[in-house]
Amino acid sequence: MANNRTPRDLETREQEKRYVYVPASTLPDPTPEPGFSYRWIATAILGQANPTNVSQKLREGWEPVKAVDHPELMLQGDKNGNVEIGGLMLCKAPTEKVLARKEYYEDQARAQMESVDSNFMRNNDARMPLFADKKSSTSRGGGFGNGSK
Secondary structure: OOOOOOOHHHOOOOOOOOOOOOOOOOOOOOOOOOOEEEEEEEOEEOOEEOHHHHHHHHHOOOEEOEHHHOHHHOOOOOOOOEOEEOOEEEEEEEHHHHHHHHHHHHHHHHHHHHHHHHHHHOOOEOOEOOOOOOOOOOOOOOOOOOOOO
């Protein structure tokens, strides 16, 4: 045999990195703007307009994003020039407002959980605790059914 072959560890492939497929997102991401958060808001559900949802979100501080402000999305806007895809309208709001809203609802959820816990523990009795460490154990051999007489 001929010994003129290059050792395998010295060989490299033409293409080091292989392409990894990632499915396209249904909704494009806008170019981030410092100090603002983006959200897609439903304007229609199952083909029916949903003006109540839109007006509620606008009162919460969300503002529709104009198509001319984000040409990278390359979309046709709705009749008002807003970015809209399949019944969803892109809106933005100041990040501090979004964080304040999130904190408000987290506090609401925490208060509800504390209320449920305190109401449940109110019925706790030391003779019959609601939360007791329950342990089980298994043993083998010595006794009925082990085959000895």
